[in-house]
Amino acid sequence: xxxxxxxxRKLAKGRALAVLAGALGFGACGDPDTFLxxxxxxxxxxxxxxxxxxxxxLPCTEQGHVLGAGILLALDVRQLPPPDGFGTSAASFxxxxxxxxxxxxxxxxxxxxxxxxxxxxPGSSVTVSSTWAVGPLAPGGYQVRGFxxxxxxFDPVLSIFKLPTRGDVAGGAIENPAEVLAGKxxxxxxxxxxxxxxxxxxxxxxxxxxxxxxxxxxxLPMPTHRPMFYSKEIVNKTPVPNxxxxxxxxxxxxxxxxxxxxxxxxxxxxxxRLRLGAGVAPPxxxxxxxxxxxxxxxxxxxxxxxxxxxxGDGVIDAKDHVPDSAFVPSLYPMVLFAxxxxxxxxxxxxxxxxxxxLTIYKDLNTTVRAPVNLNDPQPEALVALRPSTLCLDxxxxxxxxxxxxSQRTDKEGNPIIADENALKEGLRAKFRRPxxxxxxxxxxxxxxxxxxxxxxxxxxxxxxxxxxxxxEAPSAGMCGSRPQLGSQxxxxxxxxGDPGYCADHPTPPACGP
Numbered sequence: 190x191x192x193x194x195x196x197x198r199k200l201a202k203g204r205a206l207a208v209l210a211g212a213l214g215f216g217a218c219g220d221p222d223t224f225l226x227x228x229x230x231x232x233x234x235x236x237x238x239x240x241x242x243x244x245x246x247l248p249c250t251e252q253g254h255v256l257g258a259g260i261l262l263a264l265d266v267r268q269l270p271p272p273d274g275f276g277t278s279a280a281s282f283x284x285x286x287x288x289x290x291x292x293x294x295x296x297x298x299x300x301x302x303x304x305x306x307x308x309x310x311p312g313s314s315v316t317v318s319s320t321w322a323v324g325p326l327a328p329g330g331y332q333v334r335g336f337x338x339x340x341x342x343f344d345p346v347l348s349i350f351k352l353p354t355r356g357d358v359a360g361g362a363i364e365n366p367a368e369v370l371a372g373k374x375x376x377x378x379x380x381x382x383x384x385x386x387x388x389x390x391x392x393x394x395x396x397x398x399x400x401x402x403x404x405x406x407x408x409l410p411m412p413t414h415r416p417m418f419y420s421k422e423i424v425n426k427t428p429v430p431n432x433x434x435x436x437x438x439x440x441x442x443x444x445x446x447x448x449x450x451x452x453x454x455x456x457x458x459x460x461x462r463l464r465l466g467a468g469v470a471p472p473x474x475x476x477x478x479x480x481x482x483x484x485x486x487x488x489x490x491x492x493x494x495x496x497x498x499x500x501g502d503g504v505i506d507a508k509d510h511v512p513d514s515a516f517v518p519s520l521y522p523m524v525l526f527a528x529x530x531x532x533x534x535x536x537x538x539x540x541x542x543x544x545x546x547l548t549i550y551k552d553l554n555t556t557v558r559a560p561v562n563l564n565d566p567q568p569e570a571l572v573a574l575r576p577s578t579l580c581l582d583x584x585x586x587x588x589x590x591x592x593x594x595s596q597r598t599d600k601e602g603n604p605i606i607a608d609e610n611a612l613k614e615g616l617r618a619k620f621r622r623p624x625x626x627x628x629x630x631x632x633x634x635x636x637x638x639x640x641x642x643x644x645x646x647x648x649x650x651x652x653x654x655x656x657x658x659x660x661e662a663p664s665a666g667m668c669g670s671r672p673q674l675g676s677q678x679x680x681x682x683x684x685x686g687d688p689g690y691c692a693d694h695p696t697p698p699a700c701g702p
C-alpha cells in the first residue's frame with residue numbers, strides 16, 4: 190500500500206439509489222484507488238461543467254465553516270460501478286466546498302464561537318446551487334454521479350472514507366429525477382466527449398472537447414450506513430479444507446457435488462459458503478468506533494436483503510433472476526470477489542476478473558420463494574462461492590468477455606449450466622458486449638471481497654483499517670501507533686487445481702496472467 194494518513198475524523202426509495210454515486214465499491218488491498226486522470230500526455234482532452242443543485246436539510250457547521258462538500262464523480266461508461274459494471278474508481282472528480290454551495294443561506298446557519306459542531310433542526314429544508322467543472326478527461330463517454338458529504342469524512346484515496354454514508358445526499362446528472370423520487374431506478378445522462386471512431390475507441394479534435402450546462406441534482410438522503418462487514422464463518426460440507434474465514438480457499442478446478450435444481454438442499458451444500466457478519470468482529474468494535482477510524486459500528490449494523498432489478502426495467506418481477514438460473518432471484522446484498530493485482534499499483538491494468546457470489550436468503554429454498562417486496566435487515570449474510578469467474582477488458586467494449594466455469598458437469602454428471610445460450614444472452618445484456626463461455630480452470634490469485642447494498646453503497650475488504658502502510662510497522666495488532674483491525678484483512682484465494690485437469694482445461698488468455 191502507498192503510505193497514507195488515517196487522519197482524525199470526528200426502501201422503495203432505497204432501491205432507487207441502487208446505482209448512485211457511492212457505488213465505487215472495489216479497491217482496498219494494494220494502493221487505494223486513484224481518482225485523478227491516468228494520462229497527462231499533453232494531447233487534446235475534454236472537460237465537463239455545469240451547475241449542482243442541492244435540495245434537502247441545512248448543513249452542519251464546524252470551526253467557522255460549513256461542514257462537508259459536494260463530490261462530483263466523472264465516470265467512464267466502460268467502467269461503471271456495480272451493479273452496472275465492475276468499475277473501481279472514477280476517471281476524475283471535483284468538489285464544491287460547502288461554504289460556496291451554501292453561501293446564499295449562510296445567515297440561516299449558526300457558527301459556534303468555540304468552533305464546535307452545530308447541526309440544524311432535522312426538519313429544516315433548503316435549495317441552493319453552485320457551479321462545478323471537472324477535467325482534463327480523455328475522449329470517451331461519461332456519466333456524472335455524486336453526493337453531498339454532510340459529515341465531512343470523504344477521502345478520495347482511502348476506500349473506507351470515499352463513499353457516501355448515512356445522511357449524505359446523493360444524486361447526479363439524472364434524466365428522470367421525478368421517477369427516481371417515486372422509487373424508480375435512475376437513468377444517468379450520457380455525456381460524449383469527442384466522437385466514437387470505432388466501438389469503444391473515442392477521439393477528440395485538436396481543439397479538445399467540452400460539454401457545459403450539465404445539471405446535477407443532489408436530493409436523495411442515504412438512509413443507511415455503508416455495508417461494513419467481516420468474514421465470520423465458512424460453511425463448508427465440501428472436501429476442500431477451509432478452516433480460516435480470513436483466508437478462504439477455492440480450488441481452480443472446483444466441482445460441485447450435485448447441481449440438480451430439483452434437490453436444492455444438496456445443491457446448496459455443494460457450494461463453499463461464506464457467512465458474513467455486519468460491522469467488524471465483536472472484539473474490534475471499540476477500536477473501530479474510536480480514533481482514527483470513527484466507524485459507525487455501534488449503530489446496530491445490518492445487511493438489507495432485497496430483490497435486485499436485475500434487468501433494469503424499473504419493475505421487480507420473475508425476470509429479475511441470476512444469470513445462471515431462471516428460478517433463483519437476484520438479491521442484495523450483492524457480493525463480488527475482484528481479483529487483486531499481484532504487484533500493488535495505482536494504475537491497475539489488464540482484465541477485470543470477478544467472481545460473483547450467489548446471495549442466499551436463509552437457505553436456497555427460501556431464496557427461490559423470496560417475495561418481490563423483500564426488505565429484511567439481517568445481522569448476517571450468506572453467500573455461496575460460484576465456481577466461475579467473468580473476465581472483461583474494461584476499456585475495450587468490442588472485445589468479448591469470457592465466463593470461465595470450472596467444470597462442465599457436477600460429480601454425478603448433471604450439467605452445471607442448464608441453458609448456455611440463455612446465460613450468455615443475460616450476461617451480454619448486462620455488460621453490453623458478447624460473452625464467451627469456457628469450461629476451464631479459474632484464474633488463480635487473491636480476490637478482494639466486496640458487498641454492495643441496495644442503496645449502491647459498498648464496502649471492501651481488505652482495506653486500510655486492516656492493512657499496514659510501509660511506514661507502519663505491524664506489531665501485536667498494531668500498525669505503528671494505530672490499531673489494526675484483523676477482521677478487515679480477509680481475502681478469497683483461488684488456488685491451483687489438479688495439474689492434469691488444468692493442462693487439458695487451461696485458464697483462457699482473456700483472463701490475463
